[in-house]
Amino acid sequence: MDSSRTFSPYSPNTPEDRRAMLEAVGVGSVEELLGDIPSRVRGAPLALPEPLSEQELVQELEVLASANRHALEGPCFLGAGAYRHFIPAVVRAVASRGEFLTAYTPYQPEVSQGTLQAAYEFQTLVCQLLAMDVANAGMYDGASSLAEAALMACRVTGRSRVAHLNTLSPFHREVVATYAGPQEIDVQEVDPAGALPLRPDTACLLVQHPNFFGYLEDLPAMERLAHASGALLVVATDPMAMGLFRPPGEYGADIAIAEGQSLGIPLSFGGPYIGLFACRAPYLRQMPGRIVGRTVDARGETGYVLTLQTREQHIRRERATSNICTSQALMGLMVAVYLATLGKAGLREAAELCYHKAHYAASLVQRVPGYSLPLQGTFFREFVVQCPRPPAEINQALLERGILGGLDISHLVPQGWLLCVTELNSRREIEDLVRVLRELA
Amino acid sequence: MIQRKERPHLLDRRLLMDRSVPGRRGVRLPPLDVPEQRLPPEELLRGDLDLPEVSQPEVVRYFTRLSQLNYSVDTNFYPLGSCTMKYNPKVNDEVASLAGLAWLHPHAPGPCSQGALKLLYRLQGFLGEVTGLPGVSLAPMAGAQAELAGILVIRAYHRSRGEQPRRTMLIPDSAHGTNPASATMGGFQVVGIPSDSQGNLDLEALKGKLGGDLAGIMVTLPSTLGLFEPHILELCRLVHQSGGLVYGDGANMNALLGQANLGDLGFDVVHLNLHKTFSTPHGGGGPGAGPLCVREGLAAFLPAPVAQRVQGNGAEEYRLVRPEHSIGRLGAFHGNFGVLVRAYAYIRALGGPGLRQVSQDAVLNANYLLARLKDRYELAYDRVCMHEVVLSARRQKRRGVRGLDIAKRLLDYGFHAPTMYFPLIVDEALMVEPTETETKETLDAFIAALEAIDEEVSTDPDLVRTAPHSTPVGRLDEARAARQPDLRWRRGRT
Numbered sequence: 001m002d003s004s005r006t007f008s009p010y011s012p013n014t015p016e017d018r019r020a021m022l023e024a025v026g027v028g029s030v031e032e033l034l035g036d037i038p039s040r041v042r043g044a045p046l047a048l049p050e051p052l053s054e055q056e057l058v059q060e061l062e063v064l065a066s067a068n069r070h071a072l073e074g075p076c077f078l079g080a081g082a083y084r085h086f087i088p089a090v091v092r093a094v095a096s097r098g099e100f101l102t103a104y105t106p107y108q109p110e111v112s113q114g115t116l117q118a119a120y121e122f123q124t125l126v127c128q129l130l131a132m133d134v135a136n137a138g139m140y141d142g143a144s145s146l147a148e149a150a151l152m153a154c155r156v157t158g159r160s161r162v163a164h165l166n167t168l169s170p171f172h173r174e175v176v177a178t179y180a181g182p183q184e185i186d187v188q189e190v191d192p193a194g195a196l197p198l199r200p201d202t203a204c205l206l207v208q209h210p211n212f213f214g215y216l217e218d219l220p221a222m223e224r225l226a227h228a229s230g231a232l233l234v235v236a237t238d239p240m241a242m243g244l245f246r247p248p249g250e251y252g253a254d255i256a257i258a259e260g261q262s263l264g265i266p267l268s269f270g271g272p273y274i275g276l277f278a279c280r281a282p283y284l285r286q287m288p289g290r291i292v293g294r295t296v297d298a299r300g301e302t303g304y305v306l307t308l309q310t311r312e313q314h315i316r317r318e319r320a321t322s323n324i325c326t327s328q329a330l331m332g333l334m335v336a337v338y339l340a341t342l343g344k345a346g347l348r349e350a351a352e353l354c355y356h357k358a359h360y361a362a363s364l365v366q367r368v369p370g371y372s373l374p375l376q377g378t379f380f381r382e383f384v385v386q387c388p389r390p391p392a393e394i395n396q397a398l399l400e401r402g403i404l405g406g407l408d409i410s411h412l413v414p415q416g417w418l419l420c421v422t423e424l425n426s427r428r429e430i431e432d433l434v435r436v437l438r439e440l441a
Numbered sequence: 442m443i444q445r446k447e448r449p450h451l452l453d454r455r456l457l458m459d460r461s462v463p464g465r466r467g468v469r470l471p472p473l474d475v476p477e478q479r480l481p482p483e484e485l486l487r488g489d490l491d492l493p494e495v496s497q498p499e500v501v502r503y504f505t506r507l508s509q510l511n512y513s514v515d516t517n518f519y520p521l522g523s524c525t526m527k528y529n530p531k532v533n534d535e536v537a538s539l540a541g542l543a544w545l546h547p548h549a550p551g552p553c554s555q556g557a558l559k560l561l562y563r564l565q566g567f568l569g570e571v572t573g574l575p576g577v578s579l580a581p582m583a584g585a586q587a588e589l590a591g592i593l594v595i596r597a598y599h600r601s602r603g604e605q606p607r608r609t610m611l612i613p614d615s616a617h618g619t620n621p622a623s624a625t626m627g628g629f630q631v632v633g634i635p636s637d638s639q640g641n642l643d644l645e646a647l648k649g650k651l652g653g654d655l656a657g658i659m660v661t662l663p664s665t666l667g668l669f670e671p672h673i674l675e676l677c678r679l680v681h682q683s684g685g686l687v688y689g690d691g692a693n694m695n696a697l698l699g700q701a702n703l704g705d706l707g708f709d710v711v712h713l714n715l716h717k718t719f720s721t722p723h724g725g726g727g728p729g730a731g732p733l734c735v736r737e738g739l740a741a742f743l744p745a746p747v748a749q750r751v752q753g754n755g756a757e758e759y760r761l762v763r764p765e766h767s768i769g770r771l772g773a774f775h776g777n778f779g780v781l782v783r784a785y786a787y788i789r790a791l792g793g794p795g796l797r798q799v800s801q802d803a804v805l806n807a808n809y810l811l812a813r814l815k816d817r818y819e820l821a822y823d824r825v826c827m828h829e830v831v832l833s834a835r836r837q838k839r840r841g842v843r844g845l846d847i848a849k850r851l852l853d854y855g856f857h858a859p860t861m862y863f864p865l866i867v868d869e870a871l872m873v874e875p876t877e878t879e880t881k882e883t884l885d886a887f888i889a890a891l892e893a894i895d896e897e898v899s900t901d902p903d904l905v906r907t908a909p910h911s912t913p914v915g916r917l918d919e920a921r922a923a924r925q926p927d928l929r930w931r932r933g934r935t
Contacts, residue, residue, distance in 0.1 A: 008798060008799070009790075010528050011799065011877045012880040013802050013805070013877070018802075021805055021809040022805065024809055024812050024813060025808045025811075025812045030801045030805050032825075033804050033805065034700060035825070036671045037697075037700060037701050038673070038674055042701060045699070045793050045797070046571060046796060046797065047570055048788065048792050048793040049789065049792065051789070051790060051792030054532050057532060057536070057789055058535070058536060061536035061539060061782070061786060062536075062541075064541075064556040064559060065536075065542045066541050066556065067541070067555045067556030067559070068553060068554050068555065068556040069549065069552075069553035069554075070542075070543075070544040070549075071544050071545065071549070072540055072544045081773050081774075082548065082773075082774065084544075086470075088467070090497060090500055090501055092538075093501065094504040094505070094508070096534070097508040098514075098515030098516065099513045099515065100513070101513070101529070101534070101725075102513040103511045103513040103514070103519075103725045104524055104526060105723075105725070106726065107521070107860070107861075108848070108849075108852060108858050109917050110849065110912040110916065110917070111511065111909075111912055112512070112725075113510035114507040114508045114509065114510040114511035115511055115725035115726065118725075120456070120929070120930075124456070124929040124930040125457075127929045128492060129490075129492075134926075135928070137726075138727070140586060140727075140772055141773055141774075142773060143772050143773035144582070144771065144772050151626075171770065174769055175771060175773065178593070178744075178768060178769035178770055179626070181593075182592075182593060182628035183626070183628055216481075242490075244486065245485055245486060246486065247487065259773070266538075266779075267543070267544055267546050268542065268778050268779040269542065269545040269549075269554065269557050269778040270772075270773070270776070271774055271775070271776055271780075272730075272778075273773075284926065284928075292928070293923070294922070295917050295918045296917070296918055297916060298907075298915045298916055298918075299915060301914055302914075303917045305919050307919065307922040307926060307928075308923055310923075313585070313619050313621075316618070316622070318622060320622040320625075322626070323586075323619045323623040324586075326582075326583045326585070326729055328728050329726035331724075333504075333725065336457075340457050340467065340493055340504075341467035341468050341500050342466075342467065343466045343467055343493055344490050344491070344492040344493070345494070346466055346467070346468055346470060347490060349470045350470060353470060355480070356475055359478035360478055378485060395550065399553070404546070404549070404553070423470065423471070427474040427475045430475065
């Protein structure tokens, strides 16, 4: 075999190294070290494609990447849980540092203060953004955070029914069902318009705000509805909206979660993202996930450690609050750098840019004959358009003109089309979109 | 010998909010290019937004200085057992950041995402081949989430057979804590199985727990003791005979790449940790990815979505589908795609022979450490190990120094500590996993450090007991952190 094909650039052992180590071990070959593996499951070489050099590898991935039409290639109006926002160069520069990128969970705090202090910053920023008391260091994504929040509410209240509004993202809903099912927790949809009292055994009311369709919910009413039955109010929000709108903590939310992707994380076909997870102080010890705390070392110097670990799987095993170990630490770092870079004024401005552009787009779209906005209320950067023909046809026609249209939600709203506009959409893009819609009316 | 030295004067540890000065900012946004729209009523709007105000150079310096407080694979040998802290190839980060991958929207329509879907489909095939279990879902976003998914697959399988519900999940006492936690989240009752004197699962104890209530067993192979379970075939046979399924925790797959077919061994469901075996960066504690691989007959239960190839009018087309009896979704989208891209690139770079060489070198390196250290440090089990070796600091403890102290002292020598006090069944455990990407010179330096520390235990035990001495901070008061939780910055505190 061509030796250049078997040589791995990632492993340094030479034949001489191996010989010397085998001698020290006192065996003639590595095979002898693998003697416990039953011979009948051994032997067959892996049927994988031939290895590639780095140059060939890059070329192969470039071919795969160019077979996609990505969201920066031209106008894009897709959102529905994953958003196109500008990411300052600082975010990637910091997150690419090997010291952050190639470290692991800070089990040895003395040599992990970078990761730990960054996580403490993240927790602070999440609390401030959502106006909550305490936050953990991060969860997998927004949807799984909501599922974990539902389980947490059941632990806190000792109840086993979860209610949610019919405006909750269908994807979130599915994830909640996946997590709730095996624990025999009932998941029930309630109609906000009906505003019926919740059943007395309800652990929590899950409210997405802005909801899947982009609109704000009546959180004061939802707060009364939940708390009147002794249920917790769990709010799933959008961190970019927090630059403009009142945060869940000010509405009396007991647990607040959010998909953090908008804050400096690339779309990356759906992941990795990060779930923000915060709650009121009394529920701290029922919270899942990693938590970083500030303390002191032997000399009284400030330092940070993983704390309250008796909630976690590696200590509590089958009695843990969750099986989760990861905190998506790198994504948490990106969120922290993004928020530090935008800062107080920048996040507000970014949110306002989204708001004005989305509302400008909406005002133009609803003036096109045949198109309307079927939902009432206040939206942020997404809204539902009712189209004169199937949204799939409209998306197809837009794509032919180089525009990625909105999400087809005709299975939820008749001829419904979920359109998202962010600060990255220029006035020209918006007006081009509207021109095509007029042609398609 | 590395002496006590003055700890470098601590750099400025002030937090972002303490650095905040009104009027500073780190980035300028473009002006509004559309007519200003009417804002909603005041009661919906946010009052004060309490975020830091810092300039861009401050942000960069602050976080760069923070990064320098970390040990990492890029800077230090990091033999953290069971975590497979191998080198993370830089090219994998680079290809994952190609705009066509990094900026692909998860709702992009099929014709716009064929490259990504083809990558997912091929990766499913690669991982099916590596494990010998052809049904693969890449949806789980971490190993622990994959465990939950795998447990739910087992639950769905039993339910589909319409029998009485089986509620017992057997878990060896050496298992990772995630195993019992996942089984509980999946609605099962955890029953422990002890290890025998050789570190193997106690087959006699297992036999006593078999029966009609048995849903399955969760096995880590090699075990967390770094040992290959010699009775694995018999174990799988017994569990299957009782109608249970065998779950394999793939945390230690680095020992088995290209060496053993897990399907042939008798595993029904296995998860892999791409951030361990397949070299994707650990990121300081995520993101990871935990693909789930199952036997053909269980593929219909896999978490959604999975990638599928269809032949349509002469051309192949890829799409995401929901398996027929799927346990459901685990996240809003399709898994941690950016991590999956890196693992794909790793497998393409190494190919079959390269992956096989990985496990051979990983096992050789671990046994080299074992052979060179066993005179100084007691072995948890005196036998050949796989990709990691579990030492016990029992001898040093008799001289008044604990495993924890030795681990901390290693930091002074510039090495990350091994995993400490795990597995729980080994007294004063130090679990060392060198991986295949370290040089013999590094391993020799690590051995020399552990030998020197063993000397210090005799000559200057206090030096070891008070270690580390050269790190940015000394031992931290964890009890205080838990007793008086301080979990966020607050205005006006000291």
